[in-house]
Amino acid sequence: MNGPRTYLDYNATAPLRPEARAAMLSALDLHGNASSVHAEGRRARQTIEAARVELGRLAGAPARDVIFTSGATEAANQVLSGPWRAILVSAVEHPAVIAAAKRNGAEVIVVPVDHLGLVAGDALATQLDRLSGAQGLRGEDILVAVQQANNETGVVQPIAEIAEIVAGQGARLMVDAVQAAGRIAIAASERRPDYVVLSSHKIGGPLGAGALIAREGAPLTPLLTGGGQERGRRAGTENVAAIAGFGAAAAAAVRDLATEPMRLEHLRDRLETELAVAAPDMVVIGRQAQRLCNTTLVALAGAPAETAVIALDLAGVAASAGAACSSGKTARSPVLAAMGIDDDIARCAVRFSLGWASKMDDVSRAAEAWQRVDRIRGSARQVA
Ligand code: PLP
Numbered sequence: 001m002n003g004p005r006t007y008l009d010y011n012a013t014a015p016l017r018p019e020a021r022a023a024m025l026s027a028l029d030l031h032g033n034a035s036s037v038h039a040e041g042r043r044a045r046q047t048i049e050a051a052r053v054e055l056g057r058l059a060g061a062p063a064r065d066v067i068f069t070s071g072a073t074e075a076a077n078q079v080l081s082g083p084w085r086a087i088l089v090s091a092v093e094h095p096a097v098i099a100a101a102k103r104n105g106a107e108v109i110v111v112p113v114d115h116l117g118l119v120a121g122d123a124l125a126t127q128l129d130r131l132s133g134a135q136g137l138r139g140e141d142i143l144v145a146v147q148q149a150n151n152e153t154g155v156v157q158p159i160a161e162i163a164e165i166v167a168g169q170g171a172r173l174m175v176d177a178v179q180a181a182g183r184i185a186i187a188a189s190e191r192r193p194d195y196v197v198l199s200s201h202k203i204g205g206p207l208g209a210g211a212l213i214a215r216e217g218a219p220l221t222p223l224l225t226g227g228g229q230e231r232g233r234r235a236g237t238e239n240v241a242a243i244a245g246f247g248a249a250a251a252a253a254v255r256d257l258a259t260e261p262m263r264l265e266h267l268r269d270r271l272e273t274e275l276a277v278a279a280p281d282m283v284v285i286g287r288q289a290q291r292l293c294n295t296t297l298v299a300l301a302g303a304p305a306e307t308a309v310i311a312l313d314l315a316g317v318a319a320s321a322g323a324a325c326s327s328g329k330t331a332r333s334p335v336l337a338a339m340g341i342d343d344d345i346a347r348c349a350v351r352f353s354l355g356w357a358s359k360m361d362d363v364s365r366a367a368e369a370w371q372r373v374d375r376i377r378g379s380a381r382q383v384a
Contacts, residue, residue: 006317006362006369010202010355011151011179011295016245017204017356023248024206027241034238035229044240051247058203058250059177059186059196059213067212067233068243072178072199075212076100076145078223078234079174079195085141086131090119090157091338097145097176111146116289117155117339119146121165128169139170140219146173148180148187152335152351153286154295156180159187167191172218178202182253183261183292194218200242204356205249209242256356264354265293267363271352272296274367279374283345285336294355299348303377308350311376315369319352 007015027047032040034048048068056063069075073096080087080100086107089098101108109131111124124144131137144166149156159175166173174195175187182203187193192215200209214220214233226235275298276282285297300308305321312319336346350373352366 003316004361004365006365008352008354008358008362008366009318009320010358011154011351011353012320013201013207014204014355015357016206017249017252019248019252020205020245024241024245027244030240034240035227044238047240047244047247048238051243051250054247054250054254055198055211055213057254058181059198059211061192061196061213061215064231065213065215067214067230068238068246069210069212069234070208070239071201071210072096072176072197073210074223075197075210076174076176078212078221079143079197079214080104080145081223082143082219082221083141084143085137086135086143088124088127088142088144090146092117092119092150092153092155092335093145093147094151094176094178097147097174101145106143111144113338115340117150117153117286117335118289119157119162121158121161124162125165125168128165128171132169140172142169142171144171144173145176147176147178149177149184149292149295150286150335151179152333152349153289153297153339154179154292154353155286156184156290156292159193160191163187163191163193179292179295181250182257183264183294185257200246200249203249203253205246206242209239209246211246252356260356261293264358267354267358267360268294268296268352270360271354271363271366272298274363275370278367278370279377285341285345285349286339294358295351295353297349297351299345299350300373300377301344301348303348303373305348305350307376308348308373311372312350312366312369315365315372317366317369319350319366321350 030044032044034044052063052066055066076096077100084106087101088109173193175193177186177196178199194215196213198211201207224235283299309321
């Protein structure tokens with residue numbers, strides 16, 4: 001397909017924002033090591049510290065709490081490798097969180113979600129009571145990990161309420177705000193969690209950069225040891241250009257927070273309306289919950305997601321089959337399973353996710369391409 005492409009897969013990775021590109025290009029010419037005392041080193045240091053301020057603003061946290069990492073996966077692994085005796089994770093966490101929790105060796109408890117994908121606050125409270133009561137664990141030995149918004153469905157968790165429950169037991173809270181960043185105010189600005197993890201490439205920064213925002217005093221074990229970079233919290237010479245790009249993307253996300261969510265929600269709602277015109281029996285998963293402004297997960301029973309995504313791609317539209325963070329996998333989504341979504345619907349779930357460069361034209365092209373998906377379904381039925 002040689003015509004214009006429509007990219008609607010921002011939850012997998014967003015195109016680089018022009019501001020991030022410009023910041024990276026000028027940082028690439030800085031050749032100093034940020035730990036060196038000479039002028040070249042100091043310029044690299046200033047670039048990193050300026051980006052740290054931007055990340056602090058995005059997360060509603062002081063800049064000193066920001067630790068730059070290679071991505072959200074590393075940031076989550078750092079928190080989850082801590083000396084916890086029990087880790088509670090919601091059933092809809094990203095694999096980066098669930099896999100790291102399982103590797104810790106601590107007792108891992110999966111907290112269920114309801115049919116909308118919302119964490120059951122009472123189940124969380126009961127588990128915390130059990131751990132501190134019968135098992136006699138101290139609050140500070142327990143980590144609770146709950147994402148702010150889901151990458152597949154866009155469903156937003158009631159983080160303030162969860163933070164109350166966790167704080168009530170003196171346990172620690174980690175919030176994966178990767179998908180929330182730039183779309184809603186980050187949990188850190190409501191009731192600050194102990195840890196927030198962020199990813200650069202989801203907000204229009206470069207791949208390979210992320211941040212862990214660790215509240216002063218929250219326990220922290222370095223994952224990488226060596227030099228004293230990041231105040232001893234993450235060793236290794238800093239990737240100045242990537243950090244500069246991440247900082248610029250964060251600044252743009254903060255700047256646009258007052259207007260961009262409304263614009264995206266309008267486009268997303270229009271997309272859902274137009275898709276439903278093409279196929280009225282389409283299901284929108286998680287629609288009754290509060291969702292991110294940019295995400296829709298839709299399913300046409302009888303049109304398997306992998307086939308649908310290929311048909312869309314051939315028509316010039318990039319979308320993804322359910323959880324496309326690790327694209328290519330065709331296994332049933334654990335997120336949709338946890339929500340109790342029927343298999344017939346779950347295996348047909350296609351995610352469209354919009355972002356800073358999305359326009360109404362993209363919506364129209366996606367809706368037009370969706371007709372192909374409906375036709376595939378028709379022919380699949382005739383064959384069957
Ligand atoms: N958490 C969520 C909710 C995600 O969507 C992703 C995406 O891959 C990650 C964590 C991991 O982020 P990164 O690619 O920066 O390691």
